[in-house]
Every structure is written in C-alpha cells, then in structure tokens.
Amino acid sequence: MTAHTPLRPLWLCRACAAPWPCGSARVTLLREHAQDRVALLVYLGGLLHGAADELHTFNPHGGPEPGQLCDRFLGWALIQRT
Numbered sequence: 001m002t003a004h005t006p007l008r009p010l011w012l013c014r015a016c017a018a019p020w021p022c023g024s025a026r027v028t029l030l031r032e033h034a035q036d037r038v039a040l041l042v043y044l045g046g047l048l049h050g051a052a053d054e055l056h057t058f059n060p061h062g063g064p065e066p067g068q069l070c071d072r073f074l075g076w077a078l079i080q081r082t
C-alpha cells in the first residue's frame, strides 16, 4: 500500500495523485500530531517553503499563488476558534 506522501517536485500525492497534502495525508498528519498542533504547523511551514521553491522552479509562470499554497499547506491545520 502506498503512503499518502508528496512526490516532489510536483507535490502531488504518491497514492492518490491529488495536490499534497491530500485528504488522507491531512488525516494522518493530524493523528500523528494530535498532542502538538504547533509542531505540525512548524513542520508544514518547512514543507510549504520547499514546495514554493520547487513549484516555482518547475513552473515559473503557471504555478500556484503564494496565498493558495499557504491555504493548501497551513490553512486546514490552523486551530479554528469560534
């Protein structure tokens, strides 16, 4: 069984080919970091930095916007306050 990990430098999921982190990867990451959301955000921030570099190098004129990447890598993991 293939893990839902990123295929770099495309940053697509190895298992389901969705933009990484896919839904399954998000569930796994949340489970692995259930006790430390800050560590998850730091980890994702590092990946976001690498993804921004690689996606821009790979596709300098048609890659995702920085705001889109931020939502994709970090937005879903932020703690929601009501």
Ligand SMILES: [Zn+2]
Pocket: 004, 005, 013, 014, 015, 016, 017, 018, 022, 023, 024, 025
């Ligand atoms: Zn996946």
